[in-house]
Amino acid sequence: MKYSLNKLNELSGGDKEFNTSVIQTFISETPDDIENLKKAIANKEFDHIYQFAHKIKPNADLLGIDQVREHMLAIEGHARGDKNIDAIEKTYLEAETELQAAFDAYRNYLK
Incomplete structure (x- = not known):
């Protein structure tokens, strides 16, 4: 896998069930955050741009x-x-591309 679960494993103590829950939440919620970030960028709403980027960052x-x-x-x-x-x-475009690849990788990890 291209991405590292080291920090998640450190947090969870290697608890696979916890890791799965975090990854599923990431896959289900982050696409909305990306879409909201995209809209904020289109509208040049800098406070919202900051907020959505700030929300995505710790999960990444x-x-x-x-x-x-x-x-x-x-x-x-x-x-x-x-x-x-x-x-x-x-x-944003570079990040969106990378996030889509991460979603695919983590969906495969969950299988």
Whole structure:
């Protein structure tokens, strides 16, 4: 698997049932967060952009999706800082692609 469950295993003590629950929640809830982030970007709602990136970031970190965590950090920085919507849009697209790959990988892990 491309992603690391080290942090999740550390948190759960290797409890597979707990890990499965966290992964299922991630797979079911994060697509809505991504869609909300996309809408906030389209509407240039920088406070909402920050909030949704901030919500996605710890889940990506916990599930070892490091590129997405880095992308969300960058989006947060732009949303609170220079408000560079072009950089936010580009970074969002990269993060979305990586998240879709992570969803597929974690769906396979659950099988």
